[in-house]
Amino acid sequence: MALLEINGISKVYGGQGPGGVTALHAVDLCIEAGEYVAVMGPSGSGKTTLLSILGAMSTPSVGSLMIDGIDVYSLSQERQADLRREYLGFVFQGLELVPYLTALENVMLPLAILKEKRKQERALEALERVGIDERKARRVPAELSGGEQGRVAIARAIVNDPPIIMADEPVGSLDSATGRQILDLLRELADEGRAVVMVTHNPESTQDVDRIIRIRDGRVEEDAHLLRVEAHPMASLHTR
Amino acid sequence: MNLRDIAFGNLRRRKGKAFLITIGLTTAVAAFVLVLTLILSLRHTMDEQLSSYGANLLVTPPASDVTLSYGGATIEGAASGQVAYLGDTELQAIRALPPDQVVGVLPILLAPLEVEGRRFLGLGTELAQAEERKAWWKVEGRLPQKDNEVLLGLNVRNELGLETGESIRVAGQDFVVSGVLWETGDQEDNLILLDLPVLQELTGIQGRYHLIEVTAARSDAVEPLLAQMTRELPQAEVTALRHSIEFTNQSNKALADFGLAITALIVIVAGFVVATTMLMAVKERQKEIGIFRAVGYKQRHVASLVLIEAAALSAVAAGVGIALGAAGAWATPQLARGLSLVFVFDPLVLVYGTLLAFILGLTASLYPAWRAAGLEPSLALKRI
Numbered sequence: 001m002a003l004l005e006i007n008g009i010s011k012v013y014g015g016q017g018p019g020g021v022t023a024l025h026a027v028d029l030c031i032e033a034g035e036y037v038a039v040m041g042p043s044g045s046g047k048t049t050l051l052s053i054l055g056a057m058s059t060p061s062v063g064s065l066m067i068d069g070i071d072v073y074s075l076s077q078e079r080q081a082d083l084r085r086e087y088l089g090f091v092f093q094g095l096e097l098v099p100y101l102t103a104l105e106n107v108m109l110p111l112a113i114l115k116e117k118r119k120q121e122r123a124l125e126a127l128e129r130v131g132i133d134e135r136k137a138r139r140v141p142a143e144l145s146g147g148e149q150g151r152v153a154i155a156r157a158i159v160n161d162p163p164i165i166m167a168d169e170p171v172g173s174l175d176s177a178t179g180r181q182i183l184d185l186l187r188e189l190a191d192e193g194r195a196v197v198m199v200t201h202n203p204e205s206t207q208d209v210d211r212i213i214r215i216r217d218g219r220v221e222e223d224a225h226l227l228r229v230e231a232h233p234m235a236s237l238h239t240r
Numbered sequence: 241m242n243l244r245d246i247a248f249g250n251l252r253r254r255k256g257k258a259f260l261i262t263i264g265l266t267t268a269v270a271a272f273v274l275v276l277t278l279i280l281s282l283r284h285t286m287d288e289q290l291s292s293y294g295a296n297l298l299v300t301p302p303a304s305d306v307t308l309s310y311g312g313a314t315i316e317g318a319a320s321g322q323v324a325y326l327g328d329t330e331l332q333a334i335r336a337l338p339p340d341q342v343v344g345v346l347p348i349l350l351a352p353l354e355v356e357g358r359r360f361l362g363l364g365t366e367l368a369q370a371e372e373r374k375a376w377w378k379v380e381g382r383l384p385q386k387d388n389e390v391l392l393g394l395n396v397r398n399e400l401g402l403e404t405g406e407s408i409r410v411a412g413q414d415f416v417v418s419g420v421l422w423e424t425g426d427q428e429d430n431l432i433l434l435d436l437p438v439l440q441e442l443t444g445i446q447g448r449y450h451l452i453e454v455t456a457a458r459s460d461a462v463e464p465l466l467a468q469m470t471r472e473l474p475q476a477e478v479t480a481l482r483h484s485i486e487f488t489n490q491s492n493k494a495l496a497d498f499g500l501a502i503t504a505l506i507v508i509v510a511g512f513v514v515a516t517t518m519l520m521a522v523k524e525r526q527k528e529i530g531i532f533r534a535v536g537y538k539q540r541h542v543a544s545l546v547l548i549e550a551a552a553l554s555a556v557a558a559g560v561g562i563a564l565g566a567a568g569a570w571a572t573p574q575l576a577r578g579l580s581l582v583f584v585f586d587p588l589v590l591v592y593g594t595l596l597a598f599i600l601g602l603t604a605s606l607y608p609a610w611r612a613a614g615l616e617p618s619l620a621l622k623r624i
Binding site for chain 2: 052056057077078081082090092096098100101105110111112120156160168
């Protein structure tokens with residue numbers, strides 16, 4: 001059973017009538033645990049819509065999303081929120097750290113609504129995992145470098161130990177060296193057995209991924225599984 | 241960390257909006273506390289001055305054939321000697337009433353007096369106390385201080401053509417007019433007023449009175465006093481003169497209505513300011529709220545964030561507003577010279593002021609909270 005599976009997903013904005021805009025057309029996808037998937041496509045192709053549907057954030061007009069065998073969009077809004085917290089970690093475009101909270105508090109954000117005592121310990125562990133020490137954890141985002149902010153964003157995504165990570169242009173606002181560090185971290189997360197889905201328009205960001213899904217005009221144009229060879233810059237390509 | 245920390249963090253970041261909301265709430269609370277405290281102070285002051293409106297309870301003998309009305313009497317019965325009297329027993333019982341409820345007791349003896357072949361009505365009472373209780377008395381000259389002095393009502397003085405200091409022969413005895421009671425518009429204008437012992441000596445009626453006037457300390461003491469006196473004085477009739485109380489109550493009500501109308505207007509405007517500002521803050525935070533929703537916050541968590549912020553600002557507004565309102569009420573009599581007002585601060589104002597701040601702050605934030613809770617988590621992915 002796939003960890004993440006969408007069947008016949010379509011999304012129409014503005015109603016089904018003649019004024020409606022179809023962002024996705026009958027998309028089918030299966031993503032396994034441990035897969036590092038890049039979703040690519042030009043602006044307006046539907047990749048962010050796909051990510052929002054995969055992230056249990058936007059109800060499709062047609063079709064279903066199954067996460068770990070759970071039909072997500074048949075659940076209530078409340079249960080969908082629970083499912084997002086338990087199964088999904090998000091790294092947003094521009095990282096989107098909350099500016100008035102410290103790095104530690106940003107990482108604790110998904111835990112703030114829980115009644116548990118180890119919130120701080122768990123957040124510090126997540127920060128340590130991405131290489132942020134406790135001293136830097138007490139700083140607000142404006143006092144951190146771009147790379148450090150990216151690490152904090154990833155720590156926030158993994159603090160709940162979710163099996164799926166969604167990343168929306170995670171290195172778009174970073175320089176190439178810093179972006180590389182973030183991509184390496186995402187690779188590590190996939191190697192730990194998490195499914196990582198990254199939306200990007202930058203081919204350089206995809207060199208470590210296991211699979212590239214190209215979208216154009218709301219349709220999957222190409223779904224390529226890559227054979228990744230460690231320490232080899234080139235990977236052979238198999239197209240499904 | 242919990243939702244409260246996040247809410248407080250946002251307030252620290254958006255100080256301008258937090259300040260604006262606090263100003264709105266503070267204005268409403270301050271206005272409410274100011275008006276409420278002024279109303280209570282005015283009520284207290286008017287109650288304090290109730291004694292200056294005259295007696296509010298009248299004790300008369302039972303089945304009297306005297307037709308009495310407050311402020312004077314048609315005393316055909318008194319003239320004919322057909323009148324029943326109250327005695328010292330009743331007077332002592334009245335004087336034994338709690339001093340915090342009764343501020344004045346005036347025994348009154350009426351008697352027909354002959355002056356220059358004409359009959360006038362003589363009234364004997366404790367004139368010094370009567371002058372104190374009857375604020376409308378204006379005496380030209382002075383009150384009688386000696387056993388041979390009388391005070392004349394204006395009509396008596398005009399009829400007799402006498403002036404202060406002149407001699408007058410009353411009921412066969414020589415007196416001096418110590419003063420004239422300026423026009424009251426009441427039966428007092430037709431009286432010859434004497435100190436009670438003087439009239440008692442003159443008429444030979446000792447230890448008996450036609451009526452006893454009682455002045456309550458406060459308007460709310462009148463009804464309990466009426467009940468107590470009716471119970472304890474079965475041989476007398478006790479009547480409450482409600483016109484002064486009604487006047488006090490109507491004045492209080494008019495003031496209260498006016499004050500509350502203004503306060504209601506301010507509260508509505510403040511509520512609008514709070515709701516609008518909160519709504520703007522929610523709009524500015526759409527992406528941030530989308531992120532909260534994306535990481536697993538439920539709608540009620542998001543609504544709670546907005547309402548916690550509103551509650552925190554309401555608490556600040558309650559403290560500042562109550563202090564400002566109370567200070568304003570305290571300063572009003574100082575600023576408005578000539579305004580006779582005793583400042584009274586009821587601890588319940590603290591409770592009502594605090595309740596208003598929270599009810600207004602939270603009610604005005606309900607719609608923004610509902611709007612925030614309804615935001616989609618997918619906003620986190622949008623370029624806003």
